[in-house]
Amino acid sequence: MTSFFGTDGIRGQTSLEDIDETTAIDRLEQDRMLTPAFMRLVGEALSYTQPALPGEGNTVVIGWDQRPHNAALVASLTLGLRLTGSHVIHIDACATPTLHHAVLALNARMGCMITASHNPVSDSGIKVFDAYGYKSTRTYEAEVSQTIRQLAEEDREVDVVDRERLMVPDEVHAGWGLTAHPDWMKQRWEAFVSLFGPWDGQATSRVAPTLYVDGANGFAAAWLVPFLTAQGVNCHRVDSPEGVLNHQCGAGDFSPTQTWTFEEAAASDHALISSLPREEAGQLVGVALDGDGDRCLFVESTPDGFAIVDGDAMAAMLLGAGRHHAWRFAASIESDVALLGHVQSLNDGNTCCETAVGDRWLSFSLRPASGGWLEQSTMPAVCGIEDSGHVVLPAPHPHLDATWSLVGDGAATLCAVLLAASAADGDSFERGWKQRNSIKESHRERWHADADVFAKTEQTLLSALQNLGFEAQRRRIEGEDHLLLVHGTSEVGVASFGIRNSGTQAKTSLSVRLSRNVPNEAFINLLSDVQASLTAVLTDD
Numbered sequence: 224m225t226s227f228f229g230t231d232g233i234r235g236q237t238s239l240e241d242i243d244e245t246t247a248i249d250r251l252e253q254d255r256m257l258t259p260a261f262m263r264l265v266g267e268a269l270s271y272t273q274p275a276l277p278g279e280g281n282t283v284v285i286g287w288d289q290r291p292h293n294a295a296l297v298a299s300l301t302l303g304l305r306l307t308g309s310h311v312i313h314i315d316a317c318a319t320p321t322l323h324h325a326v327l328a329l330n331a332r333m334g335c336m337i338t339a340s341h342n343p344v345s346d347s348g349i350k351v352f353d354a355y356g357y358k359s360t361r362t363y364e365a366e367v368s369q370t371i372r373q374l375a376e377e378d379r380e381v382d383v384v385d386r387e388r389l390m391v392p393d394e395v396h397a398g399w400g401l402t403a404h405p406d407w408m409k410q411r412w413e414a415f416v417s418l419f420g421p422w423d424g425q426a427t428s429r430v431a432p433t434l435y436v437d438g439a440n441g442f443a444a445a446w447l448v449p450f451l452t453a454q455g456v457n458c459h460r461v462d463s464p465e466g467v468l469n470h471q472c473g474a475g476d477f478s479p480t481q482t483w484t485f486e487e488a489a490a491s492d493h494a495l496i497s498s499l500p501r502e503e504a505g506q507l508v509g510v511a512l513d514g515d516g517d518r519c520l521f522v523e524s525t526p527d528g529f530a531i532v533d534g535d536a537m538a539a540m541l542l543g544a545g546r547h548h549a550w551r552f553a554a555s556i557e558s559d560v561a562l563l564g565h566v567q568s569l570n571d572g573n574t575c576c577e578t579a580v581g582d583r584w585l586s587f588s589l590r591p592a593s594g595g596w597l598e599q600s601t602m603p604a605v606c607g608i609e610d611s612g613h614v615v616l617p618a619p620h621p622h623l624d625a626t627w628s629l630v631g632d633g634a635a636t637l638c639a640v641l642l643a644a645s646a647a648d649g650d651s652f653e654r655g656w657k658q659r660n661s662i663k664e665s666h667r668e669r670w671h672a673d674a675d676v677f678a679k680t681e682q683t684l685l686s687a688l689q690n691l692g693f694e695a696q697r698r699r700i701e702g703e704d705h706l707l708l709v710h711g712t713s714e715v716g717v718a719s720f721g722i723r724n725s726g727t728q729a730k731t732s733l734s735v736r737l738s739r740n741v742p743n744e745a746f747i748n749l750l751s752d753v754q755a756s757l758t759a760v761l762t763d764d
Contacts, residue, residue, distance in 0.1 A: 228364035234348030237292040244375040259299035266303020268370035278354025286322040287337035298390040311392040317400035318442045318516030320632035328621040338515040341475025356628045358583035414602040419642040428645040431502040434458040437495035437511035439473025440466035474511040474520040479533035479610040512633035518612035519633035538608040539652035544643035548604035555609040579702035582613040582631040597627040659734040665761040667724040684709040716741040
């Protein structure tokens, strides 16, 4: 039975039409359409499956970002949760890491963030957190999905009066994030200082004299620049709390290898890119968060323009500045193939692993075997990254001393990288080469491990790499059942070719990663040929 959950929760284009629950399920599966009727089902299913989660009690905390249909979706989710016995707390508009913090601070059994992250405002969705602040597991998501289907077959009519009453939460903590998140960030800044050293100002660091900050017109726009200014960072905000979330701003449209000439940047309609001044090559001149604030990407000046500083480069800075610590490090399968070796070279005590795409897999690989907290008096040297800008780092528990959770937070990543850049000693990360292309508006259900096109493409890639002199094999990664990852090694270096469905949008992604010394021309051609072949299969109606 197919799960409704993708890489990071459930997402779809929102519609407020009044439809029955069976139709609501069909609309999500066939058209990526998310409706209030479906969100009520989700609420009921989450209540019924709560016993499968760690923790105690029945409190559920809900937060949301500023999307036009979120109020109706939140009301329907609240209806479903309260109808089936959950105690619901609303914390108002916030970032996804704020919701993580509220779950811990309010001792909740579960948290629900209503967002579609970097997707356009026409989309929304839900991310589910457990009592430890970890995102939901595949097993739990399968149980929730099965329960949703079972509920839709039952008669559970609720009269209008009760429905309106149950859409109202048991508690409201209005504006929670506007005080809790900056206070939490102050604690995190001090923890980062303990690892990377204090901020020494922009005059002697990799950071430009003024850092341009883009909060994607989201929650961070209201407080992040004042916070950074209070820490001594000279910065300028380019987005606005009144702007449209993710519209011509934010990190959502950036790719890890993206570059602009000065002329292209000046003509860009992106709020950050069009604002950037010319600075000395190699300086960090700008930074953008995504809509729900759980990741960020920096921009650096180049001799002829600007370039994205992706999660791989940020990880190299963080672990380079903190090389005197032994780190536990995780990177996703889309990171530079040279990154794990570079991290290992920084400190013999560093341990590394590779994970599926999605920051939850980074957290799962780095958390204790018990699945609970990290426990030590100082900030643990633990880091997980994706090249898209998701960086998972320890965060202090709101109430428990010497206790740390794991969370991806774009604002915290920004702070950590600034301090690491300030402390950098000139060490360089010799990157490999990578390229990522997407087949947009693909029929994702056609790409799966049992499909003929999957098997044929696997043989095509294995043969191609072998003909290029690589010893090639398919690799399997936990959490990515329908990923085709062909990995090749040779005397020259490493080549990796991956194909996977996006879990958040109607597209299928193809990526090639090569070691520094591997020529890329043949792989550019191979990528083009495979993309053309798959496009004919995945987009043909």
